[in-house]
Amino acid sequence: MSQHLLVFPILLPMLTALALLLMGQAPSQLQRRISIASTSLLVALSGVLLVHANSDVISVYNLGNWQAPYGIVLVLDRLSALMVALTAVLALGCILFASAGDDARGSNFHGIFQLQLLGLNGAFLTGDLFNLFVFFEILLLASYALLMHGGGKARIGAGLHYVVLNLVGSALFLIALGVLYGATGTLNMADMGYRITQLEEGNAALVTAGALLLTVVFSLKAAILPLYFWLPSTYASAPAPVAALFAIMTKVGLYALLRIQTLIFSESPAIVYIDAWLWWGGLATLLLAGIGALAARDLRTLVAYLVLVSVGTLMSGAGMGHISGTGALLYYLVHTTLIAGALFLLAELIGLQRGKAGTRLVRARKLQQSTLLGSMFLVGAVAMAGLPPLAGALGKLLLMQAADAFQRFWLWPLLLLAGLAAMIALSRAGSVFFWASYKGAPSGPRVTSLQLSGVTWLLVSAPLLVLFAGPVSHYTQATAEQLASPQHTIQTILPDVNAADFALRPEGDH
Amino acid sequence: MELLFSLVTGVLSASGIYLLLRGRTFSIIVGLALLSYAVNLFLFSTGGLHTHSAAVIGESAAPADPLPQALVLTAIVIGFAMTAFVVILAIRARAELGNDHVDGKQGEEGSTR
Numbered sequence: 001m002s003q004h005l006l007v008f009p010i011l012l013p014m015l016t017a018l019a020l021l022l023m024g025q026a027p028s029q030l031q032r033r034i035s036i037a038s039t040s041l042l043v044a045l046s047g048v049l050l051v052h053a054n055s056d057v058i059s060v061y062n063l064g065n066w067q068a069p070y071g072i073v074l075v076l077d078r079l080s081a082l083m084v085a086l087t088a089v090l091a092l093g094c095i096l097f098a099s100a101g102d103d104a105r106g107s108n109f110h111g112i113f114q115l116q117l118l119g120l121n122g123a124f125l126t127g128d129l130f131n132l133f134v135f136f137e138i139l140l141l142a143s144y145a146l147l148m149h150g151g152g153k154a155r156i157g158a159g160l161h162y163v164v165l166n167l168v169g170s171a172l173f174l175i176a177l178g179v180l181y182g183a184t185g186t187l188n189m190a191d192m193g194y195r196i197t198q199l200e201e202g203n204a205a206l207v208t209a210g211a212l213l214l215t216v217v218f219s220l221k222a223a224i225l226p227l228y229f230w231l232p233s234t235y236a237s238a239p240a241p242v243a244a245l246f247a248i249m250t251k252v253g254l255y256a257l258l259r260i261q262t263l264i265f266s267e268s269p270a271i272v273y274i275d276a277w278l279w280w281g282g283l284a285t286l287l288l289a290g291i292g293a294l295a296a297r298d299l300r301t302l303v304a305y306l307v308l309v310s311v312g313t314l315m316s317g318a319g320m321g322h323i324s325g326t327g328a329l330l331y332y333l334v335h336t337t338l339i340a341g342a343l344f345l346l347a348e349l350i351g352l353q354r355g356k357a358g359t360r361l362v363r364a365r366k367l368q369q370s371t372l373l374g375s376m377f378l379v380g381a382v383a384m385a386g387l388p389p390l391a392g393a394l395g396k397l398l399l400m401q402a403a404d405a406f407q408r409f410w411l412w413p414l415l416l417l418a419g420l421a422a423m424i425a426l427s428r429a430g431s432v433f434f435w436a437s438y439k440g441a442p443s444g445p446r447v448t449s450l451q452l453s454g455v456t457w458l459l460v461s462a463p464l465l466v467l468f469a470g471p472v473s474h475y476t477q478a479t480a481e482q483l484a485s486p487q488h489t490i491q492t493i494l495p496d497v498n499a500a501d502f503a504l505r506p507e508g509d510h
Numbered sequence: 511m512e513l514l515f516s517l518v519t520g521v522l523s524a525s526g527i528y529l530l531l532r533g534r535t536f537s538i539i540v541g542l543a544l545l546s547y548a549v550n551l552f553l554f555s556t557g558g559l560h561t562h563s564a565a566v567i568g569e570s571a572a573p574a575d576p577l578p579q580a581l582v583l584t585a586i587v588i589g590f591a592m593t594a595f596v597v598i599l600a601i602r603a604r605a606e607l608g609n610d611h612v613d614g615k616q617g618e619e620g621s622t623r
Contacts (some may be wrong), residue, residue, distance in 0.1 A: 017598070130581060137588050144595060156606045157614040160535070163596055164612075167542050168530065174549045174585055182556040358533070402529070 004347055005052070006061040006074050008045055009084050009121040014040060017114035025107035032099040035110040039092045042117065046085035053081035053482040054475060056482070058492040059126070066126070068493050069191035075127035075493060078479035079330075083124040083255055087248050088336055088456065090341050091117055097345050097454030099242035105150035105239065112149075116142035116245065123252055127493060128384035129180070130187045132256065133173055133335050136221075140166050143249065145423075146242045147234065154237040162234045168379040169220045176213035183207050189263050190493040193486055197267045198509055204269060211270035214260055214278060222253025223311050224281040225288060230290065235304035240348030243300070244458075250311050251337055258318060258326070262483040271321075277406075279319025286312030286414050290421035299347045299359035299429050303340065306426075310336040316411055317399050324401035324402040326480035331473050332395030335465050339383045339392070341457035346380055349373060349451060350433055353444035368444050372452075374434045377460060383462035386419045398473065511559055515551070522548035535600035535610045542596065546589040554582045 016038040023031055052059065053076055061074040095113060096252065103109035119139025126132050144166075148161050181187055184195045196207055220227040231250070235243050265271050289308035296302035310332070317329030317409040347359050350373055357364030367373055379390070386392035396415060403411045465472060484487070490495055522544050529541025557575030565576035600610070607614040 130584070134588070135585065137592075141591070141595065144599075148599075151606070153606050153614070156603045160599060160603050160612060163599055164530075164538055164542070167592055167596065168545070171542075171545050171586075172551045174553055177581070178556040178578075181511075181581075187577075281565045 002430075003059075003061070005045075005049065006059055006076050008127065009042065009088075009125065010074075010118060011051070012042055012045065012096040013117040013121065017118060019107060020114060020272070021111035027099075027103045027110055031110050032103070033386075035114065036092075036099060037089065038114065039095050042088040042121075043085075043092055044428060046081070046088040049076060050081045050085045052076070054478075056081075056478070058482075059223040059488055060493050069186050069188035072186065073127040074125045074133050075190075075489070075494060076125060077489060078475065078482050079255070079258065080124045082330065082334070082475070082479060083251070084121055086251075086337055087117065087120045087124070089461070090248055090338060091245060091433050093338075093341060093345070093454045093458040094241040094245045096456075096457065097191055097244070097348075097451050098239075100448045100450040102239055102241050102348075106148075109146075109149055111146045112142050113245070116146060118142075120248060120252065124255060127176055127189050128187055129192065132189075133170070136173070136252075137170065139252070140170075143242075143246065146245070147238050149239050149242060149416055152237075154233075158230075158233040158237040161230050165220065165230050167215050172213055173217045175209050175266070176217060178211035179206055181211065188493070189259065190486075190490040193264045193266070194490050194494065194497055196265065199268075205348050207268050207488075208270040208273070209266045211260065211268060212273060212277075215257065215274050216392070217258070218253045218256040219277070219281065219290070220253070221250065222257060222315065223250050223285075224278070224315055225284040225312075226281075228289075228308055228311070229307060231442045232296075232301050232304040233389060233408040235307065235344075236300040238448070240345050241454075243304075244344040247307060247340040247344065248335050250307065251314075251333060254311070254318065254333070257315075258483065261318065262326075263486045266486055275319050278315050279321075279435060280313050282315030282317070282319050283410055283414050284312075285309075285315060286418045287420075290418035293418075293425040294421050296378060296425065297361055299350065299361065299433075300344070302361075302425055302429055303343045303347055303384075306343070306422055307336075309324055309422055310340065312418065313399065313415060316415075317402070320403060320407055322402070322404075323480045323484045324477070325399070326483060327473070327477035328395065328398035328402040330476035330479055331398055331465075331469075332392075335383070335391040335395050335461065335470065338458045339380060341379045341460075342376075342455055343384060345451070345455045345458065346373065346377055349447055349455070350377070351437060353442070354433070355444060361432050363432065363436045363438060365440055366442040367434065368442040368446055370434050370442075372447065376455060377433070378428055379459055379462060380431060382425075383459075385426055386422040387423065389466060390462040391469070392462070394466060394469055394473075511561075515555055515559060519548050519551050519555070522551070528591075533611055535603060535612060538612065539593070539596055539600060543593055546585075546593070550582050550585055550589070553585055554578055 020031055059076045063072045116139055119135050122135035144163050146157055183203040184192050187190050223231045261274055289305050289312055293302055293305040296305055312387045314329050317325045351359040353367045354364040383390040386396045526541045526545030529537045557578035560574050563570045563572050564575040565574045567573050604610045
């Protein structure tokens with residue numbers, strides 16, 4: 001039983017999705033209960049996997065019992081376990097919030113939501129590049145449908161851009177896969193990483209081309225500078241629970257980038273370009289997203305730009321190219337994903353009580369529950385802007401410490417400036433929403449208990465991540481160390497590979 | 511054969527990219543379709559171009575690599591579903607936004623953008 005545990009994060013959402021899709025299009029109470037129960041089970045399951053991965057064991061699951069590299073494998077290491085757990089926790093908050101009524105604005109919300117989880121978990125667990133493509137397509141197709149949930153002009157317009165861009169991205173992904181398969185003759189990530197170390201000279205240029213193509217594709221998903229312009233309008237127009245779940249979507253791109261950076265191309269000449277691209281692209285994203293946050297005239301757009309700020313921060317961490325940078329960025333990733341999700345949900349609650357003004361930054365009528373929403377917004381804003389005492393500050397501190405002398409010169413001013421921009425933008429938004437209101441009786445729907453529990457579930461992560469900062473950062477640091485020694489992963493997946501084939505790598509380097 | 515094959519792939523992707531950059535949803539969909547043809551042909555060729563070699567051991571002296579064929583099959587299925595989706599989306603966008611421009615706004619009078 002326990003060796004099959006690895007496939008459950010994929011099977012559970014799939015079976016739930018099938019059952020929910022068969023139960024009719026409009027959400028019934030039963031559908032909601034099933035969806036919440038299944039997602040809670042996923043949280044528990046991912047907790048078990050997390051504990052399992054924490055024992056430094058890399059588990060491999062051969063689908064159909066075909067041995068790697070011929071069959072498709074699922075691999076659970078520390079990074080996969082962390083990402084699956086993060087997805088499950090975020091998804092539970094979103095599904096609780098959606099069950100308060102957002103799911104009834106279109107058809108089949110819960111079924112498609114579970115399909116999205118299937119795609120996400122599959123992408124985090126698979127050890128095969130082509131399989132990664134398939135899971136990407138599953139999660140993208142589900143995200144197209146979720147984004148359009150409820151319809152409306154803005155959603156259709158933004159959705160069209162999002163769909164077309166991602167289809168072009170998929171085409172590039174396939175070209176990259178073709179190039180890499182032609183050059184190395186394998187699609188298994190570990191096997192590819194191993195074969196690249198043994199590659200003859202003639203194919204090195206092809207591998208570099210394939211590696212850079214893959215980097216472009218994943219940068220599009222992760223939304224790094226020249227490829228992020230789709231994100232603000234898409235996230236700002238998506239329904240709140242969907243936008244909150246999308247907070248993990250950019251992290252899928254980051255996850256894939258970390259994987260190819262550490263496991264596949266760490267020994268290839270392409271790694272220099274990948275690191276440089278991530279570093280400078282991340283810094284530039286940080287700068288422009290900070291300006292975008294200041295310019296945003298709507299809370300949803302503002303949060304979307306703050307997501308971009310976090311993407312920039314994470315990417316520059318990945319571009320540092322050493323263990324402590326990766327460890328720091330993983331700690332920051334957990335925090336920023338959950339808080340961005342919470343802020344999207346909060347924006348919806350605030351917008352609902354402001355009538356026609358919605359989330360636009362203009363004077364409007366008084367909020368019905370301004371104390372409750374205001375205090376939650378304060379927690380979210382402090383966490384997102386990275387102020388002490390919440391986890392955002394710790395994450396940034398870890399990243400700034402991880403940078404070496406040259407990197408500090410660039411990272412410190414940009415990271416602090418972006419933090420300042422986020423703080424100014426959020427405090428401006430907060431003062432407009434909670435202080436600059438017209439006189440008159442407040443109206444609008446009160447926050448339901450389900451909505452409140454969804455937002456609280458995500459917001460609570462900010463103080464919890466500070467309380468348990470020790471164990472969490474220890475875990476992320478160990479994750480970074482595991483990523484930095486891919487030969488161990490390769491030997492677990494491919495037991496036949498000779499250990500002597502690996503040259504010893506310099507310490508603290510990919 | 512290699513020359514012909516690479517020419518076909520190149521022309522298909524060039525036309526696909528040209529159409530993708532246009533402003534109306536119809537040309538974009540045609541462009542996406544052309545691009546996916548080019549990608550499928552390219553994937554197919556990654557196992558090497560051979561004539562008279564089946565992807566079955568024992569049928570021919572030098573069997574072809576079956577994996578690219580399997581990959582192409584998957585890519586075709588996924589590409590087909592995606593094209594169907596984007597066609598429906600384009601029709602929906604035409605209905606909701608009132609025109610078929612990608613930005614949802616009609617260009618200048620007489621503009622072909």
